[in-house]
Amino acid sequence: MSQFFYVHEVNPQVRLISQAVAILKSGGVIVYPTDSGYALGCLLGDKDAMTRIVRIRQMENDHHFSLMCRDLSEIATYARVDNQAYRLVKHCTPGPYTFIFKATKEVPRRLQNEKKKTIGIRVPDNVIARALLDALDEPLMSTSLVMPGEEFAESDPEHIRDLLEHQVDAILHGGYLGEKPTSIIDMSEDAVEIIREGAGDLTPFL
Numbered sequence: 001m002s003q004f005f006y007v008h009e010v011n012p013q014v015r016l017i018s019q020a021v022a023i024l025k026s027g028g029v030i031v032y033p034t035d036s037g038y039a040l041g042c043l044l045g046d047k048d049a050m051t052r053i054v055r056i057r058q059m060e061n062d063h064h065f066s067l068m069c070r071d072l073s074e075i076a077t078y079a080r081v082d083n084q085a086y087r088l089v090k091h092c093t094p095g096p097y098t099f100i101f102k103a104t105k106e107v108p109r110r111l112q113n114e115k116k117k118t119i120g121i122r123v124p125d126n127v128i129a130r131a132l133l134d135a136l137d138e139p140l141m142s143t144s145l146v147m148p149g150e151e152f153a154e155s156d157p158e159h160i161r162d163l164l165e166h167q168v169d170a171i172l173h174g175g176y177l178g179e180k181p182t183s184i185i186d187m188s189e190d191a192v193e194i195i196r197e198g199a200g201d202l203t204p205f206l
Contacts, residue, residue, distance in 0.1 A: 003170045004161055007033075012131040016172070021135045023170045029053055031145060031160055032132060033174030034068070035096045035125045036182045036199060037153025038145040038160060040168070041068065043138075047110065050141060056167055058148040065111045066098055066120035068140040070133035078107050078139065079121050085187045088204055093123035094130070096199035100186040111141060118188045128174045144181075152179045 003023070005016045020030055029042050029049050040056065042049035044067065053059075067078055072090055075081055079101035081089070089099055103112045103119040112119055122142070124130065133140060144153040147163065154160050157173040164171070183200030186193040192205050 002165045002168045005170060006173045007128050009175045010127060012128050017131050017135050020132060020170055020172060028169035030170040031168055032129060032172040033126055033177055034129050036180050037155050037177050039142045040145050041140045041142045044141045053143060057143060066122045066142050068122050068124060068133060068142045070130060071123060074139055075121055078104055079119060080104060091204055092200060094125035096180060096182045098122050098182045098184045100188050102188045116188060128172060152181060155179060
């Protein structure tokens with residue numbers, strides 16, 4: 001049965017964030033809040049935890065995983081980003097965007113899109129998510145908590161508890177978040193492609 005943490009939405013309790021990080025580092029899968037609903041997360045190098053997430057989501061091979069980064073300083077390690085793309089990303093982060101780039105060799109192949117060799121990059125604008133990333137001190141492998149057959153990420157942590165308390169190791173209750181999917185911007189090729197219009201303003205990419 002998973003642990004259920006009531007985390008303050010403005011001043012996250014250091015003790016609870018530290019416990020969540022310890023769970024991740026021991027091979028755990030957590031549910032945590034972002035600026036686009038709740039997400040599933042595990043360590044970047046943890047193959048077994050990733051397999052559990054794939055099972056929960058019932059994912060296909062062409063699904064894009066995302067790396068949740070605390071700031072832009074981490075992006076160049078994992079994604080091939082030219083100067084123009086970097087300026088655009090800097091202008092829009094933190095915020096409700098997922099940027100797709102060609103992955104570097106630092107990204108395990110199992111996390112990359114099988115055909116395009118790409119990875120999603122996010123810098124979330126959520127206090128709890130950012131506290132978690134700061135404490136973890138590395139990007140978090142992440143995917144939105146969209147249950148099979150559903151269109152949007154789960155937004156009610158009490159409902160998530162009913163669904164997943166026997167399948168994940170911790171759930172961070174950060175309030176009811178509503179339906180706010182990210183805007184997905186593919187910057188892996190020369191031309192910028194808008195994959196999905198979401199909460200992020202698309203004006204800079206038009």
